[in-house]
Amino acid sequence: xxxxxxxxxxxxxxxxxxxxxxxxxxxxxxxxxxxxxxxxxxxxxxxxxxxxxxxxxxxxxxxxxxxxxxxxxxxxxxxxxxxxxxxxxxxxxxxxxxxxxxxxxxxxxxxxxxxxxxxxxxxxxxxxxxxxxxxxxxxxxxxxxxxxxxxxxxxxxxxxxxxxxxxxxxxxxxxxxxxxxxxxxxxxxxxxxxxxxxxxxxxxxxxxxxxxxxxxxxxxxxxxxxxxxxxxxxxxxxxxxxxxxxxxxxxxxxxxxxxxxxxxxxx
Numbered sequence: 430x431x432x433x434x435x436x437x438x439x440x441x442x443x444x445x446x447x448x449x450x451x452x453x454x455x456x457x458x459x460x461x462x463x464x465x466x467x468x469x470x471x472x473x474x475x476x477x478x479x480x481x482x483x484x485x486x487x488x489x490x491x492x493x494x495x496x497x498x499x500x501x502x503x504x505x506x507x508x509x510x511x512x513x514x515x516x517x518x519x520x521x522x523x524x525x526x527x528x529x530x531x532x533x534x535x536x537x538x539x540x541x542x543x544x545x546x547x548x549x550x551x552x553x554x555x556x557x558x559x560x561x562x563x564x565x566x567x568x569x570x571x572x573x574x575x576x577x578x579x580x581x582x583x584x585x586x587x588x589x590x591x592x593x594x595x596x597x598x599x600x601x602x603x604x605x606x607x608x609x610x611x612x613x614x615x616x617x618x619x620x621x622x623x624x625x626x627x628x629x630x631x632x633x634x635x636x637x638x639x640x641x642x643x644x645x646x647x648x649x650x651x652x653x654x655x656x657x658x659x660x661x662x663x664x665x666x667x668x669x670x671x672x673x674x675x676x677x678x679x680x681x682x683x684x685x686x687x688x689x690x691x692x693x694x695x696x
Contacts, residue, residue, distance in 0.1 A: 431521070431537040433619070434467075434505040435604040435655035437611040437677035441499035442652050444469075446640050448505065449494050450633035450660045455484030455507040458635045464520040465490060467505035468533040469498045470608035475531040479520040502606045506535035511558075518555035522604075523563050525551055527571060528578040530607045534563040537657055538600030538616055545595075548572060559603075562595050566605070581610070581676070585685035588612055589674045596672075604655065611677040613655045615669035621655040622666045623681055634662040651680030 434451045436444050448467070455465050465484035468477045476498065484490040484507050506521035513519035522535040536559035543558050550571055551564035569591055570584075578584070588605070592614040595601055601616040613619055624631075626649075628642035655677070659666040669675060675682045 431509050432507045432657040433535055433537050433602060433604050433655070434503075434657075434660075435606075435611050435613060435677075436500070436503040436652060437606075437655075437680055438501050438650070438652040439679040440647075440650055441501060442650070443497035443499050444503045444505075445494055445497055446631070446633070446638070447654050447656075447660050449638060450635040451505060451507065451656070452484045452487075452490050452494055453635040455487075455490070463510040463515045464508040465506065466520050466522050466535070467493055467503065468522045468524065469500040470502045470531070470533075470606065471498070471500060473530065473608065475524060475533060475608065477522070477524055477533075479517060481515050481517050481520050502533075502608055502611050504533045504535050504604045504606055504611070506537075511539045513555055513557035516555065519557045519560070521559060523560050525563065525567055527567050527607075528576070530578075530609075532567060532605065532607050534566070534603060534605045535559075536562060537602040540595065540598040540601065543595070543598040558599075562601070562603075563605075565595065566591050581678075581683075582685050585612075585674070585676055588614075589686060592674055593672070602657070609678070610683075611653075611655070612674060613669065613677065614674045615671055617671055618657060619655060619669045620657075620659055620666045621653055621669065621675070621677075621682075622659070622661070622664050623651070623653050624664075625651045625680070629664055631661045632663050634660060653677045653680050653682070
């Protein structure tokens with residue numbers, strides 16, 4: 430099972446602390462050794478690092494861990510291959526352009542016999558079910574809304590319908606962002622934590638490392654971190670309901686549709 434990590438914030442924020450614990454799951458504290466990647470939005474641009482190797486052994490991942498890139502939206506992925514060879518083109522997250530914006534996508538799960546019909550505007554470069562699903566999502570949005578992006582509520586409804594449809598083919602946990610919002614779809618397991626004043630002293634579950642966020646934030650900062658499994662062992666992580674889609678904006682979930690409820694906290 431691959432693992433996902435996402436961050437959405439109301440001010441440019443670095444993800445070094447969370448990425449430290451996440452990186453360890455790529456071959457050190459877990460068995461995901463088939464590739465890793467991370468994408469940061471910076472204004473309208475996107476900075477993407479990909480490697481088809483274990484993140485725990487990667488010098489590039491170590492560079493990212495120490496380099497405080499500040500972003501409003503971040504998506505990262507560590508891979509346990511189910512479909513597609515262990516190659517760079519099959520490494521998440523994937524990137525495409527739509528409506529003059531970069532879109533970033535990462536998937537955890539396995540879609541069986543999934544071969545959507547594509548118009549040709551968005552085509553997979555690699556051989557994963559994940560990239561096919563991403564191309565299908567953007568292809569459908571482009572055909573439905575043309576050259577004009579829809580209102581957030583309309584986009585949310587379209588993505589929710591697509592997630593439900595694609596999810597009929599198998600497990601479909603994913604993170605998707607256009608640099609303004611971060612969408613998280615839970616098929617089986619996805620959790621999130623909201624960090625805001627008064628900030629906690631958080632301790633990683635995969636490394637013996639703590640940070641007092643009060644020392645590196647302002648009282649107005651707000652950050653949401655989304656992951657497959659909780660990254661810390663002393664924070665209030667919320668379990669998303671299977672089948673739900675959340676839109677994160679400015680560091681918190683926003684109400685854009687009916688399916689935004691969550692279940693009990695997950696520790």
